[in-house]
Amino acid sequence: MSTVRTVLGDIPPDRLGVCDAHDHVFFSSPRLPGEELCDAAAARAELAAFREQGGSGVVQWTPYGLGRRVADLPLLSRDTGVHIVAATGLHQAAHYSPELLTELRGRLAEVFVSELTRGVGTSGVRAGLIKVAGGFHALDAHARWTMTAAAEAHHATGAPIAVHLELGTGALDVLDLLCGESGVPPHRVILGHLNRSPDAVVQRQAAESGAYLAFDGPSRANHATDWRMPDGVRALADAGFGHRLLLGGDTTTAAARSVNGGPGMPYLLRRIRPRLELALGKPLVDRILTENPGRAFSVEWA
Template sequence: MTGVVRTVLGDIAPDALGPTDYHEHLFQVTPLLPGEDLDDEDASRAEAAALLASGASAMVEATPTGLGRRPQAVARISRDTGLHVVHTTGLHRHAHYPGPHQPTELSRSDLLSRFRADLLVGMDDTAVRAGLLKAGVGYWSADEVERTVLDAVGQLAAETGAPVMVHLEHGSAAHKVLDLLDESGCPPDRVALAHVDRNPDPGLHLELAARGAYLGYDGAARHQRWPDSMLLDCLAEVVAGGGGRRLLLGGDVARRSRYVSYGGMPGLAYLFDRFVPRVRARVGDEATDQILTENPARWLSWEPGPAPRHRPEKGSVVHDQHRG
C-alpha cells in the first residue's frame, strides 16, 4: 500500500491504522437531528475511549463543514485517547443546511479552494487537516447544490488523490453518484458509499464493488427498521460473491441519545462488542480482518501534495469552530 493516511495528528503509514470504524461522529450539530447535538468534549472523549477499548484503533470523523465540527477538540481527543481519527471535509446533503448564510451558497470555485485548504492546510483556521472529502445526495435526488458539491469533491479527489465518502439517502442512487464523480475525474475506487446497507441488496452491492466502490455498512443496532441479521446476510452474500475487498464497517451512531457517555445507549462500542463478533462467526477471521483493517487502510491512503500558498503560520491555531 502506497501513500499515507492523513489523521488529525498528522500522516501515518496505512498499516499503522489498524481496525477502523469507517463512519462515526464525535461532534455534530444539525437541524435534522434536534435535541441530538454532540457538543460536549468530555463526553465525546469518553465515547472515543469506549470505542478504542472495544477493539477499534481508528475511526473516521464523518462530520463535514458547517455542522458543528470541532477539529481542535477532535485532535485533543485523539491525542488523549490514542485513537487515530481521520477527519472529513466537504458538505453533507443539502437538507442539513436550511436558511441563509450556509456554506451551500458558496460557488464551485469557493468550495474547491475551501476543501483544498481543509485537506492541505487546516480546517476552520486551525492546523488540523482533513483526510477525506464528503458529499451527500437525497433519496433518488441530487439538486443543483448537491451536484456542485459532488463535482467539486470529484475534481479535488482527482487532483489530490484524496479519498471520498458520499452519503446515500436510504442507499439510493449509488450508480448515479459514481457516474457523476467519475465525470469529474474521480474513479469509483476512491469512493465509499455510506449507508449502502439501507438498501441491503447483495446483487447491487456486488455490481458496485465490481466498479471498485467501497460499500459502507453502518446500519447495525437499528432494529426498529431492520434486524442486524439482515445486514449479516447481505454482507455474507457480498463476501461469498467476491466483494469482501470492498466492504467497510462503521456505526454512524450520530445521536447523543445513543451515546453511553451522553446518558444513552448502545454507544459506539456496540459495533465491535456486538456486531463484529457475529461478522467473524459468519464469514471467518480472514474476511473480517480484511473488512476491518485492510480495506479502510487502502481506501484512506493517498499522497497529499504540498500545501498551497497562504498557509497560516504554524502555531496560529485558533479557537474551535462552533456552528453559528
C-alpha cells in the same frame, strides 16, 4: 508513499488498526435539535470505550458547517490513543442555511482543497477525506454541485470521497456522476449506508465498479440493518468483494452514544463484529476492520 491523514498527522495505513470507518465524534444539525454531539467529555468517554473494545481508528464523516470541532480532535486522539480522521465536504442542503450555501457558491472546491492541504480554519488540522451526500433515489442540483466540487478537490489532492446515500439509495447515480462524468477512480469512492437499502443487485453492481461499500449505522430499528447485514456482507465476500467492504457505527445523536445508554461506537466491535464472524469467519472480518480502511483512506497526497 500512501498515508492516512489523521488529525495528528499522516500515518502508514497499517497503523490505523481496527477502524470504525464511518462515525461522528462531534456533529450538530438543525435537523436533529437537542441531539447534538457537542460534549467533549462525552466524546472522550466514547472514544475510550471504543478503545477498550480493541478499536484504534475512527473516521469522522462530519463535514463543513456541522459542528466538527476539528480543533478539539487532536487532544482527544492523544488522550484516548485512537487515531481520528477528519472530513471536509458538505452535506445535503437541508442541513444548512440558504445564506451559507450562497456564500459558498463558486468556491466550494477551493474550500475543500484548503481544508485538505492547509487545515480547517485556524486549527492547522488537515482533513483526510471529502464527505458529500446524495438524495433519495436521485441526485438534485445541490448534490450535483457538491459532488462536482468534491471531484475537483479529489483531482487536486487525491483525497477519497465518502458519500452519504440517503436511506442507502442512489449508489449507481453517484458512481455515474463521480466516476463517469467527473473521472474519479472508483476505488477513491466510499459509498455509505448500503445496509439501509438491502438491494443485493445494486450492491453487487457498486462493488463491481471498484468502489468501497460501507455498511454502517448498526442497531437502528427503523432500518434494515443488523439482521440483514451479515447476509449482504457474506454475499459480497463470496462474490470476491471482501476487499471492498467497510464497517462503521455512524453515531449521530447524543442518545445513541454508549455513555448515554445507546449502542454507540463500542457496539461495532462488541456485538456486530462477533455476529459477522459467525457468517464470514474471523480472518475476513479482521481484514474488513483493518486492511480495508487502511487502503480506502490512504492517499499519495498531492
